[in-house]
Amino acid sequence: MSDATFSGGQKASLLVADPHTRKRNAAESRFRGYGLAAIIVSMVMLVVLLFTILTGGLGAFRQTYLEIPVTLDAAQLDKSGTRDPEAIKKVLTLTYGKILQQALDKAIADKGIQVADLSDKDRAGLISKEASAQLRNRVLADPELIGQTVETRVLVNGRVDGYYKGRVSMESAARDGNTSPAQLQLADALKAQGMLATTWNWSFLTMPDSSDQRPESAGVGIAILGSLYMMLVVLVLSVPIGVAASIYLEEFAPKNRWTDIIEVNISNLAAVPSIVFGILGLAAFINFAGLPQSAPIVGGLVLTLMTLPTIIIATRAALKAVPPSIRDAALGVGASRMQSVFHHVLPLALPGILTGTIIGLAQALGETAPLLLIGMVAFVKNFPAAPPDGLFDPASALPVQVFNWTQRADPAFMERASGAIIVLLVFLLCMNLLAIFLRRKFERRW
Amino acid sequence: MPVSWTLLIVLALALAGYLATRARAVAQTGGDTRKLHSRPSYHGWNAALLTALPALFLIAIWRFVQPAANTTLVAVAGLALAALGLALALGRTGPAFRARNAVETMVKGLLILCSSIAILTTAGIVFSMLFETGNFFQQYPWQDFFFGTTWSPKFGGGSQLGILPLVWGTMYISLIALAVSVPIGLFAAIYMSEYASPRLRSIAKPAIEVLAGIPTIVYGLFALITVGPLLRDYFAQPLGLGASGSSVMTAGLVMGIMLIPFVSSLSDDIINAVPQSLRDGALGLGSTHSETIKKVVLPAALPGIVGAILLAASRAIGETMIVVMGAGASAQMSVNPFEAMTTITVKIVSQLTGDTDFAAPETLVAFALGLTLFVVTLILNIIALYVVRKYREQYE
Numbered sequence: 001m002s003d004a005t006f007s008g009g010q011k012a013s014l015l016v017a018d019p020h021t022r023k024r025n026a027a028e029s030r031f032r033g034y035g036l037a038a039i040i041v042s043m044v045m046l047v048v049l050l051f052t053i054l055t056g057g058l059g060a061f062r063q064t065y066l067e068i069p070v071t072l073d074a075a076q077l078d079k080s081g082t083r084d085p086e087a088i089k090k091v092l093t094l095t096y097g098k099i100l101q102q103a104l105d106k107a108i109a110d111k112g113i114q115v116a117d118l119s120d121k122d123r124a125g126l127i128s129k130e131a132s133a134q135l136r137n138r139v140l141a142d143p144e145l146i147g148q149t150v151e152t153r154v155l156v157n158g159r160v161d162g163y164y165k166g167r168v169s170m171e172s173a174a175r176d177g178n179t180s181p182a183q184l185q186l187a188d189a190l191k192a193q194g195m196l197a198t199t200w201n202w203s204f205l206t207m208p209d210s211s212d213q214r215p216e217s218a219g220v221g222i223a224i225l226g227s228l229y230m231m232l233v234v235l236v237l238s239v240p241i242g243v244a245a246s247i248y249l250e251e252f253a254p255k256n257r258w259t260d261i262i263e264v265n266i267s268n269l270a271a272v273p274s275i276v277f278g279i280l281g282l283a284a285f286i287n288f289a290g291l292p293q294s295a296p297i298v299g300g301l302v303l304t305l306m307t308l309p310t311i312i313i314a315t316r317a318a319l320k321a322v323p324p325s326i327r328d329a330a331l332g333v334g335a336s337r338m339q340s341v342f343h344h345v346l347p348l349a350l351p352g353i354l355t356g357t358i359i360g361l362a363q364a365l366g367e368t369a370p371l372l373l374i375g376m377v378a379f380v381k382n383f384p385a386a387p388p389d390g391l392f393d394p395a396s397a398l399p400v401q402v403f404n405w406t407q408r409a410d411p412a413f414m415e416r417a418s419g420a421i422i423v424l425l426v427f428l429l430c431m432n433l434l435a436i437f438l439r440r441k442f443e444r445r446w
Numbered sequence: 447m448p449v450s451w452t453l454l455i456v457l458a459l460a461l462a463g464y465l466a467t468r469a470r471a472v473a474q475t476g477g478d479t480r481k482l483h484s485r486p487s488y489h490g491w492n493a494a495l496l497t498a499l500p501a502l503f504l505i506a507i508w509r510f511v512q513p514a515a516n517t518t519l520v521a522v523a524g525l526a527l528a529a530l531g532l533a534l535a536l537g538r539t540g541p542a543f544r545a546r547n548a549v550e551t552m553v554k555g556l557l558i559l560c561s562s563i564a565i566l567t568t569a570g571i572v573f574s575m576l577f578e579t580g581n582f583f584q585q586y587p588w589q590d591f592f593f594g595t596t597w598s599p600k601f602g603g604g605s606q607l608g609i610l611p612l613v614w615g616t617m618y619i620s621l622i623a624l625a626v627s628v629p630i631g632l633f634a635a636i637y638m639s640e641y642a643s644p645r646l647r648s649i650a651k652p653a654i655e656v657l658a659g660i661p662t663i664v665y666g667l668f669a670l671i672t673v674g675p676l677l678r679d680y681f682a683q684p685l686g687l688g689a690s691g692s693s694v695m696t697a698g699l700v701m702g703i704m705l706i707p708f709v710s711s712l713s714d715d716i717i718n719a720v721p722q723s724l725r726d727g728a729l730g731l732g733s734t735h736s737e738t739i740k741k742v743v744l745p746a747a748l749p750g751i752v753g754a755i756l757l758a759a760s761r762a763i764g765e766t767m768i769v770v771m772g773a774g775a776s777a778q779m780s781v782n783p784f785e786a787m788t789t790i791t792v793k794i795v796s797q798l799t800g801d802t803d804f805a806a807p808e809t810l811v812a813f814a815l816g817l818t819l820f821v822v823t824l825i826l827n828i829i830a831l832y833v834v835r836k837y838r839e840q841y842e
Contacts, residue, residue: 024734031736035637038630039650042710045703046657052672053664241560248557264831266564271757271827272820273764275791276571279816282798283574289510305567312564338550366661369766369791373798388450399663399767406670406771414671421664432659 053421060419063201063216064161066127066154066190070103072139074147083143096139097132100154113189115182122183128155130210130217156196158216158412160187164198167411204419208381209396209404215412218405220420222380226296226395227365227427229387233300234307234364239357241304242311243346249312250319251341270309277306278370286374293375296384297391302374303364310363314356318349351442358435362428368399376400398424452505452521456528460498463532467493471539484545492545493535495552501528571820578804578813585807591814597777597788599797599808607811609818611777615787619698619773620762622783626702628755631709638710639717640739651714658707662767669700669772682784692774695783701768708758716750716837717743750837756830760823766791790815 017025076095080087101124108123131154138152139145159179162168164187173179190196207219253259281302285291291298322345330340371377376397384393396404398420405417468490475481482489505524508515539545583591586607594608634654638647674691677699682688720743728738744751774786775796797812804810 024737028734028736031739032637032641035633035641038633039637039642039646039654041630042634042657042703042706043650043653045706046653048672049657049660049664049668049703052668056671241563244557244560245563246561248554248561252554252557253561262561262564264828265568267831268824268827269564269567271760271823271831272571273760273766273791273823275764275766275794276575276816276820276823279794279798279813280567280571280574283578283813284570287804288574290514308563308567336546336550338553362659366663368661368663368666369770369795372795375799377799399661402663402667403767403771406667417667418671421667424661425664428659428661 050425053418053425056415057418057420057422059165059167059415060204060422061201062165062198063204064156064164064187064196064198066104066156066196068103068107068152068154068195069149070099070135070152070154071106071149072146073099077139077146078143083146085140085143088140088143088146091136093132093136096136097127097129100127100132100135100152103152104154107190107195108186111189111193111195113186113193115186115189117180118182118186119180122180122186125157125179126160126183126186128157128214128216130214131155134217155216156187157183158214158410160184161198161216162412162415163187165415167415204416205423208383209379209401211379212408212410215408215410215416218413218416220398220401220423222383223396223398223401223420224423225384226299226376226380227398229296229384229391229395230300230303230397231361231365232387233297233391234303234361235357237300237304238307238311238360242308242357242360243315243353245308246312246315246319247341247346250316251345252337266309266312269305270313273369274306274367275369275373277302278373280305281370281374292392292394294378294380294394294396295392296395296397298374299371299376299397300391302370303367306367306370307360307364310360311353311357314360315349315353318352318356319345321352322348348444351438351444354442355435355439358431358438362431362435365427365431366399366424368403371397371400372403377404379404398427449505449509449517449521452524453502456498456501456505456524459525459528459532460494463493463497463535464490467535467539470536471545474539475541481541482545483542484547484549488545488549489535489539489543491549492552493532493539495549496531496535497528498531499552499556500531501525575813575817575820578810579817582807582810582814585810591811595779597793599811601803601806601808605808607807609790609815611779612788612790612793612815614779615694615773615777616763616789616791618694618783618787619701619769619789620759622695622698623701623705623762624755624759626699627705627709627758630702631706631758632713632751634706635710635713635717636739636744639714640735640743651711654707654710657703658711660704662704662765663771665700665704666767666771669696669768673700674772677784685784687782688784688786690774690784690786692772692786693784694773694787697769697772698783700772701762701765704765704768705758705761708761709754712754712757712834713747713751716747716754716834719750719837720746747837749833753830753834753837756826756833760826760830763826764791764819764823766795770795790819794819 074081076099077091078084078088104123104127134155135152157179159168159173159176160183163173163179163184168176168179168184170181170184173181173184187196203217204219205224206221207217208222210216210218249259249262253262281298285298285301286293326344326348327340330344331337335343376395377400378394378396380394380396382393384390384395402417402420402424405413405420468486471482471486471489472479479486501524504527505520508520508523591607591609593610594606595610596606596608597611599605599607634650638650642650670692674693674696677693677696678689678691681695682690682693724742724746725738728742729735733741769789770792773788773792775788775792776786777788777793778785780787794812794815797809797815802809
């Protein structure tokens with residue numbers, strides 16, 4: 001009876017699968033294949049994503065410099081001869097540019113470098129516009145240098161730098177108004193003499209942003225500092241508030257409508273689009289409370305509000321994981337409820353709270369959209385002061401700096417943007433590793 | 447800064463209050479602290495909290511509500527309140543005073559206050575946007591906003607601010623993102639919870655979760671420098687569909703990658719929550735593994751999976767950086783996925799950055815857009831959370 005579905009009355013061998021079974025087995029392996037493919041696709045995406053960012057951004061950590069002796073002519077830089085800082089300050093960057101130019105011309109002549117079709121503009125354009133400002137700062141810091149001949153590391157033009165990183169070629173230079181094949185040949189000749197080299201670029205991590213014309217000197221110094229300040233604000237505000245809120249909700253709150261509303265609210269806030277928090281920050285902190293634009297304090301406050309739900313959810317989970325026997329034992333020896341929580345439950349939940357906090361902070365560090373609305377995209381050239389006053393100075397933030405650079409015309413800024421992403425990812429990696437380490441080391445299971 | 451000095455003085459007063467009151471409590475019993483109702487440090491804490499809390503609240507609220515207030519006045523008022531609290535606490539200290547209960551009440555009050563910050567945030571979001579949206583609708587008719595099909599802000603007057611092209615762009619991009627992330631995320635979750643060996647699972651699960659930890663600006667850059675040019679050079683231009691690097695497809699694909707972990711980790715939890723007995727029953731009847739999943743596990747998990755997809759959709763609608771960098775800025779309603787379109791979030795950013803005039807409808811429209819976005823995502827989130835919660839209870 002049960003084999004009524006088999007046609008022809010022929011009993012199939014147990015060892016040979018009938019067509020129906022074969023179909024079912026094929027469907028089985030197909031389904032399995034889809035699953036495996038999905039996992040492989042997502043892992044490949046991860047690898048491709050990280051690979052493109054890394055290959056695009058590593059160039060930002062290397063920079064081409066020209067190493068030439070520069071004669072700091074006292075007649076030009078300090079006419080009074082008194083080495084009075086005020087008098088030296090009156091000498092403009094332009095003069096230093098001329099001095100660098102003379103030094104380069106002298107170096108070219110000394111080494112007997114000949115390049116066909118080399119115009120004056122090409123020679124002048126080899127040196128970055130930022131180099132003269134850097135030289136001026138160096139002299140202002142140490143007026144004794146005037147009159148001496150010092151070995152100076154001079155930034156070269158972003159196009160020449162790009163030439164050694166494969167971004168600019170002889171062909172593209174021929175079409176480019178900002179460089180020329182002759183200029184690149186000059187750079188090659190200088191390189192052959194050992195005066196030009198592409199080396200590790202610390203200043204990418206320490207220098208401020210630079211204007212559109214000088215990608216070679218742009219750095220993430222202010223952005224790192226601004227992000228750090230914001231994280232400081234987030235840490236100081238969100239941890240106490242978040243932990244206090246979780247303690248109340250988990251340990252003391254009666255089950256009523258009010259606490260229900262709070263709970264639904266918190267899970268909702270965790271899913272509200274981040275840009276909405278930016279609008280809140282703009283309306284409440286800048287327009288209403290009158291805090292300054294692009295200040296880390298405003299960014300920190302906005303990110304605090306965003307991070308709070310994450311921290312509250314993590315802290316509540318950590319508190320929930322502490323077994324009730326701990327509370328019962330504390331209450332049993334006469335502790336009040338407050339004492340049982342603060343003396344016993346909270347210390348035991350601390351590792352979980354720390355892990356959740358770090359993950360929340362990592363999220364806040366990478367957040368961009370709300371910061372755009374509170375003016376963090378502004379061009380900032382001066383480092384903010386030390387906290388607490390510095391919290392009110394204009395600053396940038398790492399993710400916003402990335403966005404800022406992607407909006408610039410010069411392709412050299414794309415490399416800088418990818419480089420800044422690498423810095424950001426390194427910070428995130430460190431924070432997540434710390435969280436994993438804390439979890440492994442202190443996690444207790446009851 | 448006078449404010450930070452005031453704060454420091456208040457804190458110093460609180461510390462002094464702690465020490466003085468604790469010493470006084472001990473002295474009142476002649477050194478025998480057993481006679482006190484509460485331990486001496488509670489008397490100290492009572493003084494410290496009474497000194498610091500009211501003064502700090504006064505200063506904070508005053509500064510926030512009236513930023514232009516005379517700082518000296520605020521400082522004097524704050525310090526006076528602090529001194530008053532200190533005097534009160536010192537006066538009340540005695541063997542019979544229940545300092546611990548007083549401190550615990552105050553701490554509990556603080557805890558309640560902290561937990562209502564969530565409510566305050568939501569209220570702040572709603573009110574700040576409602577207020578400005580109201581201003582906007584006084585200058586611009588709401589019918590034209592909600593049903594207008596042209597978006598062309600002009601900072602000189604005469605702008606057309608219809609939301610429909612933005613809604614179209616948002617929906618189109620979200621749809622592509624979901625079409626990418628839902629199948630991949632769901633299949634990845636099924637494979638990991640039903641087939642994968644513990645070893646593969648221990649590698650694949652964290653790897654997919656790394657995707658969730660990467661900031662959206664990284665995805666944005668990926669869209670801008672890799673995916674956009676790739677699609678343009680190998681699909682759009684050969685097919686004659688467009689020549690723009692930023693397109694709906696670019697943003698949608700990259701956003702889809704971003705959403706994979708959201709779909710997969712939520713679905714993974716939900717599939718794992720389906721009781722083993724259901725699987726055992728199906729397998730016992732002779733179904734293959736995939737038939738068990740398709741006919742038993744997935745239908746049982748369906749409400750939860752729908753919730754996960756709704757959460758992912760709410761993410762997609764509210765996502766900003768990927769669309770700012772990948773989708774372009776031209777507000778148009780087209781069905782060609784290789785054309786640049788724009789979304790609500792992109793326009794919020796572009797109307798609110800740079801020089802803004804908070805009286806002009808071109809700026810205020812951002813608040814109306816924000817409110818629309820907030821309401822839509824709120825509805826999606828509430829439905830999703832309700833569905834997921836209901837589903838979890840079903841098998842508990």
